[in-house]
Amino acid sequence: MYKYTFNYAKNKDQKCMEIETAIVVWTMLLGDRFPIVHEFVTFLQEKKPAKVINRDQWQSFLDFVSTDLSNYDESSACKRMMAKRERERERIILI
Numbered sequence: 001m002y003k004y005t006f007n008y009a010k011n012k013d014q015k016c017m018e019i020e021t022a023i024v025v026w027t028m029l030l031g032d033r034f035p036i037v038h039e040f041v042t043f044l045q046e047k048k049p050a051k052v053i054n055r056d057q058w059q060s061f062l063d064f065v066s067t068d069l070s071n072y073d074e075s076s077a078c079k080r081m082m083a084k085r086e087r088e089r090e091r092i093i094l095i
Contacts, residue, residue: 002029006058016052019044026061 009025010017017025023041030037044050 002062003059005029006055014052016054017058019048019051019053022053022058030062 005025006017009021023044026037027041
């Protein structure tokens with residue numbers, strides 16, 4: 001069901017889903033089953049790293065971490081990319 005929700009939740013004329021829509025759908029579909037979703041939603045709302053979610057991001061979401069974070073990898077490409085973006089934002093704010 002999760003895999004197919006992307007097409008139904010996004011605007012039909014767009015290829016991506018608005019982040020606000022994704023947050024609502026993630027919370028409804030996964031919030032009770034995967035407590036980490038609430039932390040991820042908080043991150044998205046506070047840091048605002050993206051305005052939209054594309055299909056690949058949507059479909060890959062469940063693969064990133066298990067509910068107990070047992071497959072979390074500090075050195076993963078995603079972690080490094082997020083850290084790099086955060087440093088770039090901080091540098092821009094300082095300028």
